[in-house]
Amino acid sequence: MAGRIRDEDVALVRERARIDEVVREYVTLKSAGGGSLKGLCPFHDERSPSFHVTPSRGMWYCFGCGEGGDVINFVQKVDHLSFAETIEKLADKAGVQLRYVEGGAAINKQQGVRTRLVEAHKLAAAFYVEQLVTPAAQVGREFLTSRGFDASTAEHFGVGYAPQSWDALTSHLRGKGFTDEELLAGGLVSQGNRGVYDRFRGRLVWPIRDLGGEVIGFGARKLTDDDDGPKYLNTPETPLYKKSQVLYGIDLSRKEISKNQQAVIVEGYTDVMACHLAGVTTAVATCGTSFGADHIKVLRRLLMDDDQMKGQVVFTFDGDAAGQKAAMRAFSEDQKFVSQTFVAVESSGLDPCDLRLQRGDSAVRDLVENRVPLFEFAIKSTIAAYDLNSAEGRIAALRDAAPIVSKIRDSALRPEYTRRLAGWLGLDVTEVSKAVGGGALAAPTGGSSNSRAPRSGDPALVVEREALKCALQHPAVVSQWYASVETPAFTHPSAVRVHEAIVAAGGPQVDKDGLAWMDAVLEACPDDDVRSLVRELAVDPLPAMDGHDSRYAIGVIARLLEIDAGRRVDDLMGRLQRAENTSEQEQLGQELQALQQYRRTLLNEAVGQS
Numbered sequence: 001m002a003g004r005i006r007d008e009d010v011a012l013v014r015e016r017a018r019i020d021e022v023v024r025e026y027v028t029l030k031s032a033g034g035g036s037l038k039g040l041c042p043f044h045d046e047r048s049p050s051f052h053v054t055p056s057r058g059m060w061y062c063f064g065c066g067e068g069g070d071v072i073n074f075v076q077k078v079d080h081l082s083f084a085e086t087i088e089k090l091a092d093k094a095g096v097q098l099r100y101v102e103g104g105a106a107i108n109k110q111q112g113v114r115t116r117l118v119e120a121h122k123l124a125a126a127f128y129v130e131q132l133v134t135p136a137a138q139v140g141r142e143f144l145t146s147r148g149f150d151a152s153t154a155e156h157f158g159v160g161y162a163p164q165s166w167d168a169l170t171s172h173l174r175g176k177g178f179t180d181e182e183l184l185a186g187g188l189v190s191q192g193n194r195g196v197y198d199r200f201r202g203r204l205v206w207p208i209r210d211l212g213g214e215v216i217g218f219g220a221r222k223l224t225d226d227d228d229g230p231k232y233l234n235t236p237e238t239p240l241y242k243k244s245q246v247l248y249g250i251d252l253s254r255k256e257i258s259k260n261q262q263a264v265i266v267e268g269y270t271d272v273m274a275c276h277l278a279g280v281t282t283a284v285a286t287c288g289t290s291f292g293a294d295h296i297k298v299l300r301r302l303l304m305d306d307d308q309m310k311g312q313v314v315f316t317f318d319g320d321a322a323g324q325k326a327a328m329r330a331f332s333e334d335q336k337f338v339s340q341t342f343v344a345v346e347s348s349g350l351d352p353c354d355l356r357l358q359r360g361d362s363a364v365r366d367l368v369e370n371r372v373p374l375f376e377f378a379i380k381s382t383i384a385a386y387d388l389n390s391a392e393g394r395i396a397a398l399r400d401a402a403p404i405v406s407k408i409r410d411s412a413l414r415p416e417y418t419r420r421l422a423g424w425l426g427l428d429v430t431e432v433s434k435a436v437g438g439g440a441l442a443a444p445t446g447g448s449s450n451s452r453a454p455r456s457g458d459p460a461l462v463v464e465r466e467a468l469k470c471a472l473q474h475p476a477v478v479s480q481w482y483a484s485v486e487t488p489a490f491t492h493p494s495a496v497r498v499h500e501a502i503v504a505a506g507g508p509q510v511d512k513d514g515l516a517w518m519d520a521v522l523e524a525c526p527d528d529d530v531r532s533l534v535r536e537l538a539v540d541p542l543p544a545m546d547g548h549d550s551r552y553a554i555g556v557i558a559r560l561l562e563i564d565a566g567r568r569v570d571d572l573m574g575r576l577q578r579a580e581n582t583s584e585q586e587q588l589g590q591e592l593q594a595l596q597q598y599r600r601t602l603l604n605e606a607v608g609q610s
Contacts, residue, residue: 004101005100005101013094014072014090016095017093017094019058019060019074022093023039024258025211027042028258028302028303030049036054038051039053039301043067044065050064051063072087075089080114084115089212117239117240118214118216120178120182120183121188123176124218128160128218129158129160131168132154132159134161136164139223140223143221147270147274147353149270149273157272157273158206158215159205162220163198165201166197166201167196167197169198170188170189170197183196184196185238185239186235186240187199187238199233199235200220202222204221205219206248206269208234211250211298216246219233219248220234244292246286247285247299250284252276252281254302257282258302258304262282262303263303264280264283264284264314265316266285266352268351269285271351271353272285273353275368278356279361280364280365280368311340314342314344315343316352343372343374344368345377379401379404383397383401383424383425398427398431402432406436406437412461415491418433419488426575461492463556463559463560464489467482469537469538469542470542470556471508471557472521473538475517477550477553478557479509481558482508485499487500487503497530497533498534498537505517505520505523506520522535569595572588576589
């Protein structure tokens with residue numbers, strides 16, 4: 001067929017297009033040993049990386065879904081391209097000049113639809129940039145200046161200007177050989193009664209690029225009051241542009257997101273620009289839609305968002321009601337990440353662009369640095385609507401906030417936020433646990449799902465497990481310290497049950513050791529599940545200790561007590577904020593001061609001993 005790419009050129013593209021470099025545009029890869037790389041598969045959802053790339057062989061394979069092939073197969077599948085379009089895309093990146101059988105020079109080739117649309121967008125982006133320096137674009141340049149952006153910044157981000165004309169871009173692209181049908185398919189023009197006309201007119205224009213850096217759409221902001229269109233106008237859905245999947249700035253942020261294991265989600269194009277100029281180079285924004293599941297898939301692959309490597313996703317929202325609503329939408333999507341998710345809200349309601357204008361680059365960096373966990377933000381935003389000084393208000397707030405806590409799927413986090421909610425409301429933790437549902441802090445009624453000791457990477461749960469091991473394996477060493485440990489120090493249901501068995505057996509004592517001690521604890525266990533867990537903890541190795549070196553065990557118990565003291569500090573601070581009179585405030589302040597001193601002592605002991 002006319003325009004077929006020569007076989008030797010296809011072979012040259014396959015040779016020069018390094019598979020690891022191409023795949024890294026879509027997936028963060030880390031060493032898997034033996035010259036292999038691994039990452040999260042872009043073709044199916046997974047929590048642990050099973051997608052492997054072997055650069056020496058130019059091959060990739062996913063052990064999860066069974067897909068595999070070479071660099072050409074990968075690009076075809078990930079970008080949904082034809083074979084010819086894939087070769088053309090890879091050739092452009094690899095610097096290979098393609099030749100076509102019976103087609104003569106490359107300009108005469110029969111390009112695929114996607115390749116044609118990409119080329120049209122590339123030319124449109126260049127056209128808009130050229131227009132930004134014209135006299136007619138003065139209003140656009142003034143807007144950029146008012147937002148703190150100079151000419152070099154506009155050039156870096158590819159910002160341009162769409163002339164106030166019905167067919168300036170249309171005529172330009174027609175002159176480059178594009179048909180009206182192609183321009184309509186790409187969303188560059190709109191259909192009118194008398195033919196097609198430019199979609200963007202009299203507006204600042206931002207190019208929206210994919211992970212590989214190709215322009216696939218535009219976002220345009222109106223500049224004058226007589227423009228009766230929306231404030232922002234985006235490219236419609238096209239074969240290139242899927243708004244639920246694209247993120248503005250992802251081409252500039254991709255490497256930094258992978259390197260820093262952090263993605264910052266902002267709300268607008270100028271916010272992305274402000275963040276990058278301020279040093280927050282992991283910032284991206286959605287384009288005309290709310291943050292959703294498809295955006296998560298893109299970021300998970302870049303963050304290497306698996307069970308072993310946890311990055312951070314930071315949402316920035318305006319401090320108004322709309323911003324809080326957006327945060328709650330993000331909360332509903334959050335648990336599709338393994339990464340820790342945070343919210344950064346400026347107290348006076350400034351977005352990153354305005355914040356940079358008014359307070360400088362450091363204020364933008366501080367905004368991200370002072371982020372709070374999304375769960376905490378969602379819960380506090382909910383209870384803020386109620387009068388917590390009245391019993392009725394606290395109960396109403398509990399009813400509204402408890403479902404949020406119950407939706408936390410991480411079994412290690414749910415009990416902790418149950419405790420925090422109790423502190424923020426000034427209510428009994430047991431009652432809050434019941435409202436959350438399922439008794440998050442109560443001992444389970446049985447069943448294998450709750451019978452294992454906590455093995456989460458959460459530091460608090462690691463400490464709980466180690467403390468129980470110390471109490472069972474070295475009761476004489478920890479006897480004095482363990483006497484201060486109370487049940488609320490444990491958050492995992494299985495840890496609570498083991499601790500209660502230890503206490504029921506009389507607690508660790510200087511004269512208790514060996515089989516007699518184990519027999520006493522096992523006899524105090526309420527069922528076989530707890531007995532099985534006690535046996536596991538009794539044989540799980542601890543760092544070597546002898547009679548002259550008990551530092552590790554004492555350090556672990558001190559750390560357990562310090563973590564529990566930290567929770568109680570949070571509870572007291574919540575009560576202090578709601579105190580109704582000076583006398584109560586003074587009393588709570590004294591208790592808080594004493595508890596904070598106690599916590600510092602424990603921390604020094606934990607750090608010095610462990």
